Amino acid sequence: MSVYLIFLFLCLIALILVCFGIILFRKNQTHKNYLKKIINVFYQIRYGNLNTTLTGARTQLEQELENVINSSIESISDRDNMIREHIDREREMAVLKSDFIAALTHDLKVPVIAHDKTFDLLLGNKFGELTQEQNEAIQNLKTSNMDLKYLIEALLETYKLEQTRLSVDIAYGVQIPLFIKEIISLIEPIAVAHNKKINLTISTSEDFTADIDKFLIKRVLQNLILNGLSHSVNSDFIEVALKSKGENFQIDIKDNGLGIEEEEIKKIFDKYYSGSNGLTRSGVGLGLYLSNKIVKACGGKIKVKSNAGENTVFSIILPKYYKNNPQK
Ligand SMILES: Nc1ncnc2c1ncn2[C@@H]1O[C@H](COP(=O)(O)OP(=O)(O)O)[C@@H](O)[C@H]1O
Ligand SMILES: [Mg+2]
Structure with a gap:
C-alpha cells in the first residue's frame, strides 16, 4: 500500500514538473518570437524600409520597448524625407547653376x-x-584680350572643379620634351607681346616619355609660365628647365622678378589669393589654386623656392608612370 502511495506521489511530482516545463518552454518561445520580430524590424530599417512597425507586445516591458522603437522609426523616417527633399532641391539648383555658368x-x-x-x-x-x-x-588690346580669354577659361575650369571631382584623362607614352616645346610655342606670342623670351633647357639626353593628362598639365604649365612672365620685372626672359629624375620628371619655371616673401608663399595656393605689389599685373588668384589641385590629382607636387627681390622658381614634379589617382 505504502509503495503504491509513494509511486502515486512520485507520479504527481513528475506531472507537476512536466507542467512547469511546458509553461517555461512556452514562455521562452513567446520571448524568442518577440525578439525575432524586433530583429526583423531592425533588418527592415537597415534595408531602407521605414514603413515598418513593431507589434505584438504582451507585457508592459515589451509595450514600452515597442513604443520606443516605433517612435524612433517615425523620427528616422521624418529626417529621411527631409534629407531627400533637400537633395532634390540641391540637384535642381546645381542644374540651374551649371546651365547659368555654361551660358x-x-x-x-x-x-x-x-x-x-x-x-x-x-x-x-x-x-x-x-x-x-x-x-x-x-597689339596691347590684343594682349589684354588674350588675358581676358584666359581668365574666363580659368573661371570656367575652377567652377567645373568645384562641381565635379577633377577627372584625370591620361595619355600614355607622351614625348615630354616635345610636349613642352609645343606649349612654349603656344605661349610665345604672349611673351613677345610683353617683350619677354622663354628660354627652354632640356637637361636630359633621352627623349623620355611619360603618362600625363595633356590638357591639365598644359593648363598648369601655362599658368606658371604666364605668372613667370608677368612677374619677371628684372629681366626680359624666363627660364624653363626639364629634368628627368628616375621615376619622376621635373619642370622648373624660373623668373627674375621680385620674388615672394616667405609669409606670402603660404597663401599663394589659396583660392582667390592674388597678391599685388603695384608693379605686376594680377589676376583673380585662381592660377596657382588650380595648378596645385591638378598636379596633386596627377600624383605629383608643386614646390616653390623664392629669394625675395631676386627670383622665384616653381617646380612641378610628376611621376613618369601614372598608377592611380591618389585623390580617389
Ligand atoms: N612667379 C611669381 N613671382 C612672384 N609672385 C608670384 C609668382 N607667381 C605667383 N605669384 C604670387 O601668387 C599669387 C597667386 O598667383 P595666381 O594663383 O596665379 O593668381 P593671379 O596670377 O591671378 O594673381 C599672385 O597674385 C602673386 O602674388
Ligand atoms: Mg596667375
Whole structure:
C-alpha cells in the first residue's frame, strides 16, 4: 500500500514538473518570437524600409520597448524625407547653376574671340596701313584680350572643379620634351607681346616619355609660365628647365622678378589669393589654386623656392608612370 502511495506521489511530482516545463518552454518561445520580430524590424530599417512597425507586445516591458522603437522609426523616417527633399532641391539648383555658368562663360567668350579676330585683321593691315602707334595700341588690346580669354577659361575650369571631382584623362607614352616645346610655342606670342623670351633647357639626353593628362598639365604649365612672365620685372626672359629624375620628371619655371616673401608663399595656393605689389599685373588668384589641385590629382607636387627681390622658381614634379589617382 505504502509503495503504491509513494509511486502515486512520485507520479504527481513528475506531472507537476512536466507542467512547469511546458509553461517555461512556452514562455521562452513567446520571448524568442518577440525578439525575432524586433530583429526583423531592425533588418527592415537597415534595408531602407521605414514603413515598418513593431507589434505584438504582451507585457508592459515589451509595450514600452515597442513604443520606443516605433517612435524612433517615425523620427528616422521624418529626417529621411527631409534629407531627400533637400537633395532634390540641391540637384535642381546645381542644374540651374551649371546651365547659368555654361551660358555665361560661352556668352563672355564669343565677343572676346571675335575681338581677337578683328585685332588680327587690323594688325594684318586689312583695314588700311596702321601707323606705328596704332599698331602698338592694337597689339596691347590684343594682349589684354588674350588675358581676358584666359581668365574666363580659368573661371570656367575652377567652377567645373568645384562641381565635379577633377577627372584625370591620361595619355600614355607622351614625348615630354616635345610636349613642352609645343606649349612654349603656344605661349610665345604672349611673351613677345610683353617683350619677354622663354628660354627652354632640356637637361636630359633621352627623349623620355611619360603618362600625363595633356590638357591639365598644359593648363598648369601655362599658368606658371604666364605668372613667370608677368612677374619677371628684372629681366626680359624666363627660364624653363626639364629634368628627368628616375621615376619622376621635373619642370622648373624660373623668373627674375621680385620674388615672394616667405609669409606670402603660404597663401599663394589659396583660392582667390592674388597678391599685388603695384608693379605686376594680377589676376583673380585662381592660377596657382588650380595648378596645385591638378598636379596633386596627377600624383605629383608643386614646390616653390623664392629669394625675395631676386627670383622665384616653381617646380612641378610628376611621376613618369601614372598608377592611380591618389585623390580617389
Ligand atoms: N612667379 C611669381 N613671382 C612672384 N609672385 C608670384 C609668382 N607667381 C605667383 N605669384 C604670387 O601668387 C599669387 C597667386 O598667383 P595666381 O594663383 O596665379 O593668381 P593671379 O596670377 O591671378 O594673381 C599672385 O597674385 C602673386 O602674388
Ligand atoms: Mg596667375
